[in-house]
Amino acid sequence: MGEFDSSLAFLLPWEFSPSWTLACLAGAGLYVRGLLHRRRCGLHEGFWRPFAFFLGIVAIYTVSQTHFDYLAQYMFFVHRGQHLVLHHLAPFLIALSAPLAILTAGIPHRVRNLPTVTFAAQMLKPGYRLLQQPVIAPLLFVGLIYFWLIPQVHFDAMLSHRLYQLMNWSMLVDGLLFWWLILDSRSPASGGLSYGVRITLLLAVVPPQMLLGAYLTFSHNVLFDVYAVCGRAWPLAPLTDQRLGGLITWIPATMMSVLAVLIIIGRLLGKRSTMYRYG
Amino acid sequence: MGNAMYKTGCKTALLSGMLWLVGCSDPSWQTKDISELMPPLEFELVDEEARSVTEADYAGDVTLLFFGFTHCPHICPTTLANLAAISQELGEEAQNDLRVLFVSVDPERDDPATLREYTDAFGPEFTGLTGDEEALQALTRRYRVTYGYGEKDDAGNYDVSHSNAVFAFGRDGDAQLLIREDDPKEAVMADLSRLLTH
Incomplete structure (x- = not known):
């Protein structure tokens, strides 16, 4: 009974935040509406794409609105795990599921035609285009990881609720932008980025992440004293905490690039075989 | 043309955003200024005489808040001894207006009597406080700190x-301030005397 209670407590938010909860609920809700709407029109999505989408949403919710978030605030390595999910894993899954058509189908007609919605979309478009430039996107992707790990910035972000929220949201939004650009289901012919550029971007973001991860892993100094200042979730040697965090920043994060390169190569080969078959 | 203006706008927004993030704290404090980051003092705990106390009981004093436990081998005795030395150097008048609240996060071992014995060793301005899990969690959460047991x-x-x-x-x-383990004594002295004269 006690164990059941404590597992239940783990699932409750450490700091309830309407923005994360609403975003996850809205994403899942729109997607389900879209799925049902398309099913009525005879369009079936299969299993894997919706599965990847929901897995991404559940992952975001778990690291932001359960006690995982508590651990992420008081253990450096858990914090690195949280950002791995928010910046790499969950956006990767969501982008891979190519949910745009389904999400659009899920928006109620009344909302879709509201002048404010159209206006907001118009306003955001130039900014979106700018951030998705092949030079800016990888710089932003790597730059944000480095920025939030500048010790003074990291210190303030862990100490202030407002900055902490901003940090996590910026990681998620940037993650979505980057993986959306890379895993865009449109072929280069129909407006997507060329496959060569996508692979170049994926490879370009690897060395800076490896460098940072290795630096954290092999450093003999504790770089982030905020975890000593705020106390750790349980007594763990500061350098062990930092090394684990370094490994998370280094290995799984860069493996995501490798995985994405394989997917892009797969698409390239798929395109070739289609060309041979029909061309 | 529009695009160039747009880009300049974005750069300005980005730069000002970064400045805002790095913070516009008062540079004349030598330890970490947290006036923009942390809420005012507020708690409901139990003091060394087993009385219920709140922040109102210490109103008017410059208050230093430190979390620890009496069985602590290094950090707590060192920090409290340093604060005692600083308080001595600040002079008698300052001592009367300075209050050090030592909040034990180990209520299982630290009852009021144990706390009194422990804090008496450092000086009359040191007060031991503790509370149940709920009270301690409310306070530690408020200042975004935590504790855990091995x-x-x-x-x-x-x-x-x-x-x-x-x-x-x-x-x-x-x-107002967050004083870290490695802050030089002179910096802490200077900041505390400034806080006391406010």
């Missing part, structure tokens, strides 16, 4: 992880 050894001893910083509040109870 495994018990055969003798029943266990380690406790806790914050190693001292939070300083002005006479009005507003959060």
Whole structure:
């Protein structure tokens, strides 16, 4: 009974935040509406794409609105795990599921035609285009990881609720932008980025992440004293905490690039075989 | 043309955003200024005489808040001894207006009597406080700190992880400074005397 209670407590938010909860609920809700709407029109999505989408949403919710978030605030390595999910894993899954058509189908007609919605979309478009430039996107992707790990910035972000929220949201939004650009289901012919550029971007973001991860892993100094200042979730040697965090920043994060390169190569080969078959 | 203007706008927004993030704290404080980051002092705890106390009981004093436990081998005795030395050097008048609240996050071992014995060793301005899990969590959450317990050894001893910083509040109870373990004594002295003269 006690164990059941404590597992239940783990699932409750450490700091309830309407923005994360609403975003996850809205994403899942729109997607389900879209799925049902398309099913009525005879369009079936299969299993894997919706599965990847929901897995991404559940992952975001778990690291932001359960006690995982508590651990992420008081253990450096858990914090690195949280950002791995928010910046790499969950956006990767969501982008891979190519949910745009389904999400659009899920928006109620009344909302879709509201002048404010159209206006907001118009306003955001130039900014979106700018951030998705092949030079800016990888710089932003790597730059944000480095920025939030500048010790003074990291210190303030862990100490202030407002900055902490901003940090996590910026990681998620940037993650979505980057993986959306890379895993865009449109072929280069129909407006997507060329496959060569996508692979170049994926490879370009690897060395800076490896460098940072290795630096954290092999450093003999504790770089982030905020975890000593705020106390750790349980007594763990500061350098062990930092090394684990370094490994998370280094290995799984860069493996995501490798995985994405394989997917892009797969698409390239798929395109070739289609060309041979029909061309 | 529009695009160029747009880009300049974006750069300005990005730069000002970064400046905002790095913070516009008062540079004349030598330890960490947290006036923009942390809420005013507020708690409901139990003091060394087993009385219920709140922040109102210490209103008007410059208050230093430190979390620890009496079985702490290094950080707590060192920090409290340093604060005692600083308080001595600040002079008698300052001592009367300075209050150090040592909040034990290990209520299982630290009852009011144990706390009184422990804090008496450092000086009359030191007060031990503790509370139940709920009260301690409310306070630690408020200042975004935490604590945790290690495994018990055969003798029943266990380690406790806790914050190693001292939070300083002005006479009005507003959060002002975070004093870290490695802050030089002179810096702490200067900041505390400034806080005391406010």
